Amino acid sequence: MMSLWRDLRRHLQPERLRRLLHAMVEIYSPSGKEGDIQLFLETILRQGGWQVLREVVDEERFNLRCVPTGTEPDFYLVGHVDTVPDWELQEQGPVERNGMLHGLGAADMKAGCAAMVEAFLVLAEHFPAERRPAAGLLLVVGEEEDGAGSTAFLEQRRPAWVVIGEPTGLTACCAHYGYLEAVLTTRGRRSHASLPEHGHNAVEAMLRTLLYLGRAPLLRRADHGLVYSIREMNSSRAGFVIPDRCETWIDLHLPPHMSPAEPINALRRRLAAAGRQLSELDLEIAFPWSSQGYDLGIDHWPAHCLREVLPELSRPVRFGAFRSHSDGNLFFEQGCRPLLLGPGALETAHTPEEQVPLQEVTDAAALYLALCLAAPVKDEAQPSISMRE
Numbered sequence: 001m002m003s004l005w006r007d008l009r010r011h012l013q014p015e016r017l018r019r020l021l022h023a024m025v026e027i028y029s030p031s032g033k034e035g036d037i038q039l040f041l042e043t044i045l046r047q048g049g050w051q052v053l054r055e056v057v058d059e060e061r062f063n064l065r066c067v068p069t070g071t072e073p074d075f076y077l078v079g080h081v082d083t084v085p086d087w088e089l090q091e092q093g094p095v096e097r098n099g100m101l102h103g104l105g106a107a108d109m110k111a112g113c114a115a116m117v118e119a120f121l122v123l124a125e126h127f128p129a130e131r132r133p134a135a136g137l138l139l140v141v142g143e144e145e146d147g148a149g150s151t152a153f154l155e156q157r158r159p160a161w162v163v164i165g166e167p168t169g170l171t172a173c174c175a176h177y178g179y180l181e182a183v184l185t186t187r188g189r190r191s192h193a194s195l196p197e198h199g200h201n202a203v204e205a206m207l208r209t210l211l212y213l214g215r216a217p218l219l220r221r222a223d224h225g226l227v228y229s230i231r232e233m234n235s236s237r238a239g240f241v242i243p244d245r246c247e248t249w250i251d252l253h254l255p256p257h258m259s260p261a262e263p264i265n266a267l268r269r270r271l272a273a274a275g276r277q278l279s280e281l282d283l284e285i286a287f288p289w290s291s292q293g294y295d296l297g298i299d300h301w302p303a304h305c306l307r308e309v310l311p312e313l314s315r316p317v318r319f320g321a322f323r324s325h326s327d328g329n330l331f332f333e334q335g336c337r338p339l340l341l342g343p344g345a346l347e348t349a350h351t352p353e354e355q356v357p358l359q360e361v362t363d364a365a366a367l368y369l370a371l372c373l374a375a376p377v378k379d380e381a382q383p384s385i386s387m388r389e
Contacts, residue, residue, distance in 0.1 A: 049124030075375035079113035080143030107344025112165020115364035135372035167344030175321035178254035178293030199242035291329035
């Protein structure tokens with residue numbers, strides 16, 4: 001595999017990849033509005049020699065899937081083409097400076113998608129359709145909202161392995177944090193804003209609750225590794241009055257070994273105690289989303305492959321845990337083994353400073369190419385890999 005990979009790696013085209021990533025970042029594609037970028041990528045892949053399959057997600061959205069002729073691979077490269085919305089309605093197109101590409105979605109995760117497409121273009125250029133490696137490419141929609149694209153794919157297929165191109169700085173994340181979303185709602189009594197003594201302020205009740213909750217032993221990151229953040233707070237808006245309702249959304253990222261049941265039970269106990277200590281507290285809690293974390297270890301074929309190729313790219317061999325929620329949780333829950341590996345840093349994702357080093361994008365394409373070549377063959381009848389004469 002290594003000699004073949006070294007040969008193919010020379011055929012990667014960094015300038016073509018750079019132009020592709022520029023064009024992808026130029027296309028605004030928040031969750032729910034991925035049509036333009038999927039049409040663009042479909043054209044690129046078809047022109048590059050792939051049969052591209054559309055898989056319907058809903059009436060207006062579809063995933064893109066490329067597989068070798070006549071086979072269903074047990075390994076996929078997976079990328080999501082959607083981004084978070086540009087809430088500030090500012091220009092978030094591509095800006096390149098000092099070897100970095102800046103722009104909405106540059107790291108999360110259009111860079112990973114572009115690198116996967118470049119790897120697949122090289123495969124199409126050097127292998128006849130019936131002799132390509134046993135690897136598929138899946139470009140999904142909806143990851144930033146509810147994972148609709150991956151959910152639709154998993155209703156039909158369960159590959160043994162997937163590599164998802166989330167921004168990890170090319171650290172191989174064989175472990176993944178779990179995720180829990182909590183919604184707190186406090187209710188009060190409305191009164192004129194100049195007469196607060198006649199009402200009960202739901203915002204003040206929420207603030208007291210959050211201060212009490214924040215001192216819960218489970219939320220001490222140094223002790224338990226759980227990551228707790230208050231994401232959003234809003235109250236009833238009815239003019240010049242004391243608010244009678246307040247809602248807060250909380251994110252909890254759970255270490256790979258922690259079951260969501262543990263923080264759910266701990267939060268319920270803590271909030272029950274808050275009800276006994278805070279006067280007139282009318283509080284509800286709901287958990288609309290939870291996902292189990294996982295740890296795949298580092299003794300498997302993708303890890304062995306990366307140990308061989310990363311040093312040839314002058315990259316350190318690093319394994320870690322992905323701390324955010326991703327489609328990896330969905331794949332794991334359906335029996336797949338997801339490894340997260342991609343260019344860029346999670347620290348800048350979803351921010352105005354989002355960026356990705358272009359050299360990392362090129363190296364990611366080389367890594368994806370190696371993983372495709374190393375992927376085990378699911379069906380023994382699959383033809384052996386042979387390049388074009």
